[in-house]
Amino acid sequence: MFILRGVLTVATLLPECAPMRGLKRRNEYCGIAGFVSTFDVSQILYFSLRALQHRGQESAGIATYYADELLLFKGMGLVHEVFNREILNFLKGNVGIGHVRYSTTGGSKEENAQPIRIYTSKHKIAVAHNGEIVNVDELRSFLSNLGSAFVTKSDSEAIARLLAYEISRHDVVEGLKNTMRRLKGSFSLAVLIDDRLFAIRDPLGIRPLALGKIDGGYGVASESIAFHSIGGEFVRDVKPGEIVEITKDGFYTHHIFEKKHKAHCMFEYVYFARADSIIDGQCVYEVRRRIGRILAREHPVDADFVIPVPDSGRAHALGFSEESGIPYAEGLMKNRYVERTFILPSQESRVMEINMKLSPVKSVISGKRIVLVDDSIVRGNTMRKIVRMLKDAGAKEVHVRIGSPPIIAPCYLGIDMKTRDQFIASGRSVEEIARIIGADSLGYISIDGLVEAIGLPYEDICLGCLTGKYPVPIKGEKIRFQSDLEDF
Numbered sequence: 131m132f133i134l135r136g137v138l139t140v141a142t143l144l145p146e147c148a149p150m151r152g153l154k155r156r157n158e159y160c161g162i163a164g165f166v167s168t169f170d171v172s173q174i175l176y177f178s179l180r181a182l183q184h185r186g187q188e189s190a191g192i193a194t195y196y197a198d199e200l201l202l203f204k205g206m207g208l209v210h211e212v213f214n215r216e217i218l219n220f221l222k223g224n225v226g227i228g229h230v231r232y233s234t235t236g237g238s239k240e241e242n243a244q245p246i247r248i249y250t251s252k253h254k255i256a257v258a259h260n261g262e263i264v265n266v267d268e269l270r271s272f273l274s275n276l277g278s279a280f281v282t283k284s285d286s287e288a289i290a291r292l293l294a295y296e297i298s299r300h301d302v303v304e305g306l307k308n309t310m311r312r313l314k315g316s317f318s319l320a321v322l323i324d325d326r327l328f329a330i331r332d333p334l335g336i337r338p339l340a341l342g343k344i345d346g347g348y349g350v351a352s353e354s355i356a357f358h359s360i361g362g363e364f365v366r367d368v369k370p371g372e373i374v375e376i377t378k379d380g381f382y383t384h385h386i387f388e389k390k391h392k393a394h395c396m397f398e399y400v401y402f403a404r405a406d407s408i409i410d411g412q413c414v415y416e417v418r419r420r421i422g423r424i425l426a427r428e429h430p431v432d433a434d435f436v437i438p439v440p441d442s443g444r445a446h447a448l449g450f451s452e453e454s455g456i457p458y459a460e461g462l463m464k465n466r467y468v469e470r471t472f473i474l475p476s477q478e479s480r481v482m483e484i485n486m487k488l489s490p491v492k493s494v495i496s497g498k499r500i501v502l503v504d505d506s507i508v509r510g511n512t513m514r515k516i517v518r519m520l521k522d523a524g525a526k527e528v529h530v531r532i533g534s535p536p537i538i539a540p541c542y543l544g545i546d547m548k549t550r551d552q553f554i555a556s557g558r559s560v561e562e563i564a565r566i567i568g569a570d571s572l573g574y575i576s577i578d579g580l581v582e583a584i585g586l587p588y589e590d591i592c593l594g595c596l597t598g599k600y601p602v603p604i605k606g607e608k609i610r611f612q613s614d615l616e617d618f
């Protein structure tokens with residue numbers, strides 16, 4: 131399991147990745163962190179990555195700067211499986227970055243673990259990336275023409291190589307600005323350039339990125355909860371388009387690329403972020419409760435109990451119960467030691483895992499009319515299985531209420547929803563979907579209702595997968611769709 135990579139070698143423009151073939155997927159959902167302190171940072175990186183584990187469960191990595199070298203360790207597995215005390219002791223240094231990676235079929239390979247490390251003749255660079263670059267093909271051919279030999283198909287490697295190219299021609303800050311100008315898509319980055327730590331967020335602010343204070347220093351993390359987990363405190367979000375340098379004494383903004391509108395991903399609020407996180411001024415838990423209340427107003431129903439799909443539907447269900455006056459109950463118990471179904475790599479394992487993951491509380495369900503609340507439906511297999519489980523447990527009626535509008539279009543900006551075929555809502559009416567999942571009725575929150583619940587302006591929220599209209603131009607959608615299908 132543990133593979134100690136060549137941490138003390140110096141090579142020009144050689145990333146710390148083994149060659150790989152046949153990988154079609156690019157970097158997907160991830161969590162990132164970076165800290166600088168008067169103390170060694172490997173331990174706080176470890177605990178912050180554990181707090182961000184929900185953002186990626188297939189690989190983890192930490193890079194630190196020490197004695198003029200970038201030390202790096204990464205491997206497959208959960209954070210606590212990849213690292214141990216000996217490795218953390220090896221990762222000396224008071225500045226470093228870390229990464230947890232979510233991957234999909236075909237992409238679950240050690241070669242794609244991050245941070246990505248590149249040595250140039252002038253600098254040692256490590257990059258941790260959350261997001262997805264839509265002009266990666268253009269960047270790769272630009273860099274390949276200059277002699278870059280890519281060893282992965284990851285867009286994160288393209289970012290690291292572009293950065294290496296730009297800072298070899300300019301000073302560090304100018305190089306970062308030029309890199310940002312060339313990247314299109316979603317990118318929240320923690321970057322080490324020698325002993326300097328930078329946090330960068332794309333101008334649309336698609337993925338979250340938070341700044342915080344810790345004992346003896348400061349840091350950056352995908353979500354504010356990472357700071358709480360290490361005894362620190364959340365200070366503020368990295369602004370969309372901002373390049374921030376983080377030192378042990380505070381933050382320094384080098385530049386902000388301002389856009390008229392933002393495009394914060396609605397799915398972070400609906401499902402992906404931890405409920406106790408604060409993203410762009412909004413507490414995720416409160417957003418989910420508001421979603422539940424609005425859902426109850428938009429799709430009222432007579433029932434005996436409101437029950438959540440644990441854990442993702444809990445806050446939504448609570449809001450539904452509060453608004454409707456229907457009592458909230460825990461009708462499904464979750465086995466906490468099974469991973470989230472959405473991120474398991476194959477369809478069969480996803481379906482199998484549902485039985486292991488959830489079991490019904492018959493005393494709550496039997497003979498009752500149930501409102502079952504969840505955050506979203508993507509493929510519908512999980513929901514169909516749960517509705518069947520409730521009916522088998524004696525539910526008289528099962529009314530499904532969903533905290534996101536129907537997902538009908540792919541995401542090109544960092545979530546693994548790439549093919550229209552996989553969406554149960556694509557080309558089907560709500561009644562048809564209700565029939566497929568076996569529900570007595572089905573109601574999705576409206577787009578206006580979702581926007582109201584998130585509490586940000588309509589034009590500052592990405593709704594691409596709900597509307598098919600994306601905040602950045604997506605070239606050759608058909609080609610990308612087909613290419614991504616090969617890995618499905």
Ligand code: SF4
Pocket residue numbers: 336394395396397398540541542543544545592593594595596
């Ligand atoms: S398309 Fe959907 S999942 Fe992707 S960034 Fe936009 S809102 Fe989020």
